[in-house]
Amino acid sequence: MRGASREDDLAYTLIAERPEDHDAIERVLDRAFGPGRFAKTSERVRERGAEFEPALSRVAVNDAGEIIGVCRIWRAHAGAPVFFLGPLAVDPSAQAAGLGLALTRDAVAACRAVGGQAVVLVGAERFFRPLGFTLIPRGRVSLPGPVDPRRFLWLELRPGGLDKVRGEVGPPVR
Ligand SMILES: CC(C)(COP(=O)(O)OP(=O)(O)OC[C@H]1O[C@@H](n2cnc3c(N)ncnc32)[C@H](O)[C@@H]1OP(=O)(O)O)[C@@H](O)C(=O)NCCC(=O)NCCS
Numbered sequence: 001m002r003g004a005s006r007e008d009d010l011a012y013t014l015i016a017e018r019p020e021d022h023d024a025i026e027r028v029l030d031r032a033f034g035p036g037r038f039a040k041t042s043e044r045v046r047e048r049g050a051e052f053e054p055a056l057s058r059v060a061v062n063d064a065g066e067i068i069g070v071c072r073i074w075r076a077h078a079g080a081p082v083f084f085l086g087p088l089a090v091d092p093s094a095q096a097a098g099l100g101l102a103l104t105r106d107a108v109a110a111c112r113a114v115g116g117q118a119v120v121l122v123g124a125e126r127f128f129r130p131l132g133f134t135l136i137p138r139g140r141v142s143l144p145g146p147v148d149p150r151r152f153l154w155l156e157l158r159p160g161g162l163d164k165v166r167g168e169v170g171p172p173v174r
Contacts, residue, residue, distance in 0.1 A: 010062070010094055010097045011062065012060045012061060012062050012063075012068060012069075012094075012102075013060070013061050014058050014059070014102065014103060014106045015059060015061060016055050016056070016057065016059075016110075017054040017058065017059050017070070017072070018059075019054075021059050021070075024066070024067035025059065025067055025070045027067075028067055028068065028069065028070055028089055028090075028091045029070070029089050031091055031092055032089035032091060032095075033087070033089060037087070040122070041122065041143045041144070041145035041146055041147050042084075042086050042087070042121075042122050042143070044144045044145045045074070045076060045084055045143055045169050045170075046074060046084075048144055048170060048171060049170065049172075050074035050076040050084050050169075050170075050171055050172070051074060051075040051076075051171065051172050052072065052074055052075075053073045053074060053075055053083070056073040056107060056111055056114065057071060057072040057073045057107060058070070058071045058103050058106045058107045058110070059103075060094075060099055060102070060103055062094070068090065068091045068093070068094040068099065069089065069090040069094060069099050069100065069103050070087070070088070070089055070103070071085065071086075071087075071088045071103040071104050071106075072085070072086060072087060072088075072107075073085055073107050073110070074086075076170065076171065076172060077169070077171060077172050077173045078120065078141050078166060078167050078169045078170070079164045079165050079167045080117060080118070080163075080165050081116070081117060081118075081172065081173075082117070082118045082119065082120050082154075082165055083111045083118070083119045083120070084121065084169060085104070085107065085108075085119050085120070085121040086121050086122065088103065088104060088121075090103070100127070101130065101131065104128070104131055105131055108155065108157075111157060112157045116157045116161075117156075117157055117158060117160075117161035117162075117165075118154055118155065118157055118162050118165050119133075119154065119155045119157065120136070120141065120152075120153070120154045120165070120169060121133070121153055121154075122143070122147055122151050122152055122153070123151060123153060124151065125151065125153060128153055128155075131155065132155050132156075133153040133154065134153060134155075135149070135153060136149070136152045136153060136154050140165075140166050141165060141166060141167065141169065142167065142168045142169070143168065143169050144168060144169075144170070
């Protein structure tokens, strides 16, 4: 998908993540999050067997071919199949131009297109609300570690998609 920021000063393309993007993505994550990003509970979900989905994940590439943003998607399970979204990061040089929302919107659309039922994530409600994410009712879903319930969000991808979602987010069940 081809996009441009609201100010039209940041042209970018959104594509599925490719293996060769790995190192550039690590640099964006380091610059956006700083130290401590591996300490997050979301990282425990990924370590414990959530399955990375590069075809549903998105990277933003600028006109110079540089990676300036990433939104990763993982296949997981919490009472029912769910997609776990994160990390989402935009390089500090490209922030506040609409790219974070565009990346998330495109990755969510990819999850819906493959028949996904629900997306779960940890993040700022104010940021994700415009895309339809809402707070998970307290106690309904958990992660393998502490999570601030005011930052624990989900999105229904099709009617009834959240009905069976409950319990701890873990690896996908085949
Ligand atoms: C959060 C992040 C991905 C947003 O990307 P971005 O391209 O700067 O965001 P956008 O330009 O798409 O912002 C869209 C809206 O969200 C708001 N917003 C941006 N970051 C926000 C945040 N951390 N919390 C709440 N709202 C935020 C913006 O103000 C903007 O609102 P507006 O349209 O009313 O001005 C980016 O700032 C980043 O990488 N931050 C560091 C890593 C991080 O915190 N990741 C998110 C984990 S949930």
